Amino acid sequence: MALRLFNTYSREVEEFTPLDAAGRTVKLYTCGPTVYGFAHIGNFRTFIFEDLLQRHLEARGYKVDRVMNLTDVDDKTIRNSREQGKALDEFTAPFKKAFFEDLHVLRIKPARAFPEATAPEYIARMVSMIETLVERDYAYQADDRSVYYRINRFPEYGHLAHLDLETLRPTGRIQNDEYEKESVGDFALWKAWDEADGDVGWPSPWGRGRPGWHIECSAMAGAILGDELDIHCGGEDNIFPHHEAEIAQTEAVTGKKFVRYWMHCKHLMVDGQKMSKSLKNFYTLRDVLAKGYTGREVRLALLRVNYGLPLNFTFEGMADARAQLQRIDTWVARLTDHAAGATQGEAHPLADHERFEEALDKDLNISGALGVLFTTITESNSALDKNQLTPAHARRLLEWWGRVNQTLVIEPDAGADEVPDEVKALLAQRAQARTDKEWKLSDELRDQIAALGWAVKDTKDGQKLTRV
RNA sequence: GGCGGGGUAGCCAAGUGGUAAGGCCGAGGUCUGCAAAACCUCUAUCCGCGGGUUCGAUUCCCGCCUCCGCCUCCA
The missing domain is CATH 1.10.10 (Arc Repressor Mutant, subunit A)
Incomplete structure (x- = not known):
C-alpha cells in the first residue's frame, strides 16, 4: 500500500511520490526555532512529528535529506540581546546549544544541516534573491527604506492559507503602521536599520539592514536542498504568512514549483488554549524534566496524538504515557527472557505483519499504529501465558519490535537500569x-x-x- | 466578519454505509509469605443536537449548538 499524506496546499490526502522517485531521496525542509529563549514543548511537538515523518519515510525505504533552520535574528532576539547588553551571537549561543541538547533528549534525529540565518553565505544569498525580485518588479523599496514584496504581482499569494486578500480584516497593527507600503499585505524582505537594531545589521544595495524572516527560509532551503523540495513542514501557525511568503519569493526567483507537499502540525494546547510564548502559558522541555519525567516519556506524550489534531497537554497525559511505556518495557523484558535460548527467529503471525507501518502510511496515523502495537502486546502475552510461543517466536517478535522501535524510539535509555x-x-x-x-x-x-x-x-x- | 479543524466511554483517542481499535483509570481473577508489580478478563445498545437520503448512518447531505486555530514575522 502506498504512503499517503495530507497536503495543506491541496487540502487533500495525496499519494506521496518524491521528485527523485528512482533514487528514493526525499528533500525535507522543516522550519526550526527562533533562538531567543528555550524552545517550549509545543515547538517540540512539531519537531517530533517531523521526526516521525522522517523515520517512517526511512522505514519505507526512502533516504531523507532533512534541513532545519535556526532563526537567530528577529525583533525579539535583537531586543532581548540588547536588554542583556550582549552581542547577538553571544546571546543566542546558549539557546542554540540548549536546543540541540533538547533534540537529543527527545531522540529527534538530527537534520543533515542546521543553517543559521545570520551566516554570511546565507545573508548573501538573501540579498541576491531580493535583488532579483526587485529587478523583476516583484519587490520595491519603500519610503522607510525597507524592501517589500509586492503581493499583487503574485496571484497565487493566499492559496496555501485559503485566504482571500480582498477580505482580510485589518488589525490594529496594520492600521497604525507600515503606511509606506503599497498594499497592507506586502511583507518585508529587507528591513532598514533603525535605532532599536543597535549594532545588528548588514550592508546591502538598499542600505544597512537585516533580512525579513520569510526570505531566510527561502534562501537557506534553496542553498542546501535546491529550488524544489519534496516536503516542507512547520507548525500550523506558519502557514500564513510565513509559508505563503516563502512560496511567493522562491517561485518568483526560480520559476519552479517550490514545494510538492506542505505538512503542518496542529498546536499543542494547555488548558484548552494554544501554548505560546506570548501567552506565557508554556512549558519548556526543561520544566517537564524537572518534574521527574524522562525524554522518552515526553516524546511519547507528544507523539501519541495524530499531528492533524490539536493536543491538549496535561500531566495526566504524561502519566498515561509513562504507564504505556511501562507496559511496553515489561513486555520487551519478558520476550527477551523467553527468547534467551534462541539464536534465530521463527516466523509467527504475531510478528510477521506490516500493520504498524500500514497504519502510518495513512497520513501518519500514529494512534492506529500504537493500537497495532498494544494489540500485539496483549496477544503475545496471552500466547506466552498459554505456552504457545517458543523462544524462537519470541526472538522474531523482538525483531518486529526492533523495527517498530526504529520509528517510535521509546526504549529506555541505555544504562538507565544499571544496578549499583x-x-x-x-x-x-x-x-x-x-x-x-x-x-x-x-x-x-x-x-x-x-x-x-x-x-x-x-x-x-x-x-x-x-x-x- | 472571513477561512480552516474538531465534538466518539471518567480521561486520551482510532475507525467504518452494515452495526464501535487501542491506551490510561476502574472492577474481577491468576500469581504471591506479605507487599508491589506483572499478566488475563470485563467495562460505550452507542459516536454534540435536530432533520433528510438509505433496507440500514457514528460514518453521506442540510440546519443548529459548541470548542479550538489562522486572518501579516508565534512550531
Missing part, C-alpha cells in the same frame, strides 16, 4: 533471606533497597528491580 554494586549486594542478601524464609529480614532489605531508589518485586522468576 551496593544494591546488588543487598539483593543477594535478600535472595538468601527468602530462601531461608526469613521474611522480616527480607522486608527490611526491601526497604533498604527502596531507600537507594530501586523497587524490588518478587516474581515467579525471582527478584526484579526497577528504578523509581
Whole structure:
C-alpha cells in the first residue's frame, strides 16, 4: 500500500511520490526555532512529528535529506540581546546549544544541516534573491527604506492559507503602521536599520539592514536542498504568512514549483488554549524534566496524538504515557527472557505483519499504529501465558519490535537500569533471606533497597528491580 | 466578519454505509509469605443536537449548538 499524506496546499490526502522517485531521496525542509529563549514543548511537538515523518519515510525505504533552520535574528532576539547588553551571537549561543541538547533528549534525529540565518553565505544569498525580485518588479523599496514584496504581482499569494486578500480584516497593527507600503499585505524582505537594531545589521544595495524572516527560509532551503523540495513542514501557525511568503519569493526567483507537499502540525494546547510564548502559558522541555519525567516519556506524550489534531497537554497525559511505556518495557523484558535460548527467529503471525507501518502510511496515523502495537502486546502475552510461543517466536517478535522501535524510539535509555554494586549486594542478601524464609529480614532489605531508589518485586522468576 | 479543524466511554483517542481499535483509570481473577508489580478478563445498545437520503448512518447531505486555530514575522 502506498504512503499517503495530507497536503495543506491541496487540502487533500495525496499519494506521496518524491521528485527523485528512482533514487528514493526525499528533500525535507522543516522550519526550526527562533533562538531567543528555550524552545517550549509545543515547538517540540512539531519537531517530533517531523521526526516521525522522517523515520517512517526511512522505514519505507526512502533516504531523507532533512534541513532545519535556526532563526537567530528577529525583533525579539535583537531586543532581548540588547536588554542583556550582549552581542547577538553571544546571546543566542546558549539557546542554540540548549536546543540541540533538547533534540537529543527527545531522540529527534538530527537534520543533515542546521543553517543559521545570520551566516554570511546565507545573508548573501538573501540579498541576491531580493535583488532579483526587485529587478523583476516583484519587490520595491519603500519610503522607510525597507524592501517589500509586492503581493499583487503574485496571484497565487493566499492559496496555501485559503485566504482571500480582498477580505482580510485589518488589525490594529496594520492600521497604525507600515503606511509606506503599497498594499497592507506586502511583507518585508529587507528591513532598514533603525535605532532599536543597535549594532545588528548588514550592508546591502538598499542600505544597512537585516533580512525579513520569510526570505531566510527561502534562501537557506534553496542553498542546501535546491529550488524544489519534496516536503516542507512547520507548525500550523506558519502557514500564513510565513509559508505563503516563502512560496511567493522562491517561485518568483526560480520559476519552479517550490514545494510538492506542505505538512503542518496542529498546536499543542494547555488548558484548552494554544501554548505560546506570548501567552506565557508554556512549558519548556526543561520544566517537564524537572518534574521527574524522562525524554522518552515526553516524546511519547507528544507523539501519541495524530499531528492533524490539536493536543491538549496535561500531566495526566504524561502519566498515561509513562504507564504505556511501562507496559511496553515489561513486555520487551519478558520476550527477551523467553527468547534467551534462541539464536534465530521463527516466523509467527504475531510478528510477521506490516500493520504498524500500514497504519502510518495513512497520513501518519500514529494512534492506529500504537493500537497495532498494544494489540500485539496483549496477544503475545496471552500466547506466552498459554505456552504457545517458543523462544524462537519470541526472538522474531523482538525483531518486529526492533523495527517498530526504529520509528517510535521509546526504549529506555541505555544504562538507565544499571544496578549499583551496593544494591546488588543487598539483593543477594535478600535472595538468601527468602530462601531461608526469613521474611522480616527480607522486608527490611526491601526497604533498604527502596531507600537507594530501586523497587524490588518478587516474581515467579525471582527478584526484579526497577528504578523509581 | 472571513477561512480552516474538531465534538466518539471518567480521561486520551482510532475507525467504518452494515452495526464501535487501542491506551490510561476502574472492577474481577491468576500469581504471591506479605507487599508491589506483572499478566488475563470485563467495562460505550452507542459516536454534540435536530432533520433528510438509505433496507440500514457514528460514518453521506442540510440546519443548529459548541470548542479550538489562522486572518501579516508565534512550531
